Amino acid sequence: MPQMSMIEAIRDAMDVKMAEDPNVLTFGEDVGYFGGVFRCTAGLQEKHGLHRCFDTPISEGGIIGIAIGMAANGLRPVAEIQFADYIYPAYDQIASEAARLRYRSNGDFSAPITIRTPVGGGIFGGPTHSQSPESLFTHIAGLKTIIPSNPYDAKGLLISAIESDDPVLFLEPKRLYNGPFDGDHETPSVSWKGHELGEVPSGRYTVELGKARTVSEGSDITIIAYGTMVWVAEAVAQNLGISADIIDLRSLVPLDIDAIEASVKKTGRCVILHEATRTSGFGAELMSLVQERCFYHLEAPIQRVTGWDTPYPHAQEWAYFPGQKRVTAAVRTALEAA
CATH class of the missing domain: 3.40.50.920 (Rossmann fold)
Known part of the structure; x- marks a missing residue:
């Protein structure tokens, strides 16, 4: 079974779904040519084309607004918000539009949107690159909120999120992108050797939301x-x-x-x-x-x-x-x- 970091597992989940379903696409700031600031989308533009993995302007509200329009018309967008700290300009689109679309249209429309974003600290990013705003979104009816802790779950949960017919906020702990920390510099008494990578099956599999x-x-x-x-x-x-x-x-x-x-x-x-x-x-x-x-x-x-x-x-x-x-x-x- 392949060994992957969480970054690799997330990328593999998107690759699997993009290959399987032509309606799946991904976009966001620096997502395309550069492959994302954490490299989660590296290689996807080259493999799947400019129209399915592309960069957007620095406009979080625009990113999610576009995703809602795409979803209402049959696509399954995976929108990346570069850091969870940047998500607040898109809050109204998420809370007032995406989360309510199925209900306000009496089921005529749905919002199969996955919003990926890194959360938490661990990279000395300071107050504008390290927040954990999950509770602001768990209060919103109609929105699913997911956060994995290991590569296997990250891939399986992300595939389930992409296949969901309702919007999913997929929060990625950036301290775990390349392997877990012990969480305490003062008492690093547990060795994490062997945990940097996890066994992740090839191809499609799901972890239940x-x-x-x-x-x-x-x-x-x-x-x-x-x-x-x-x-x-x-x-x-x-x-x-x-x-x-x-x-x-x-x-x-x-x-x-x-x-x-x-x-x-x-x-x-x-x-x-x-x-x-x-x-x-x-x-x-x-x-x-x-x-x-x-x-x-x-x-x-x-x-x-x-x-x-x-x-x-x-x-x-x-x-x-x-x-x-x-x-x-x-x-x-x-x-x-x-």
Whole structure:
């Protein structure tokens, strides 16, 4: 089975769908000739032609507006927003047009649009290249929000997203593009050798949208994470030597609440991780759902480890991340509670 980085897996997913379906095309800033700033579309223009992989002006609202028109007329556009930080000028197009098109037209039109964009920090990009705005989009009815944590899932989820008849926001953790970090420069006690690449099948395969992945099974505690934080959760569980249910959500909307509920009812303890800021972050929604569904099974208060409630820092980037030290403290608090 081929070994791929997440960048290669994402590129392969688009290549597979573009070869299979002439209605699939991709575009965005620097997507064509240059192959994207992270090289996710490298070679696609040369292989599939200028009309199916091309550059656009620096106009995020225009990129998504064009994608909506294409989708309403039978195409399956994959639009790239160069960084998630740039997506806000397109917010109205996504929230008011793409997400509502099927409903407002009573099913006469649909919006099979996939919007790819890199999220999170890890490249010292500062406050305008490092944001994690997922919770702003999970609030929008009619929009699916996906975030992979490894190359295999990235390819399978992206193919599923392209084949979906509703709009999908596909968030790509840039720290994982070329392999995971341990999430904490201060305690890099877990070696990631061998994780830079993942086994990714050739050709078409799908990973179901709305289905979480159980990374490890255990009885002591449930750790819920997505994207980069999945790797931090694994490192903490390994270092502490605990028996942990680690759940990689993969899909925020639709959410696999059944997997979460079953795990927390089994372990009685829950820690939730995400890189985005704390207030109104997606972790708050997860806490509410766990509390509603698992209250009588909880043996300890739910713990949440997140980014700070500040504009994204530059010089303090690695302190901002929920690294092993902060996650370890939360896990110990949950385990030691009476």
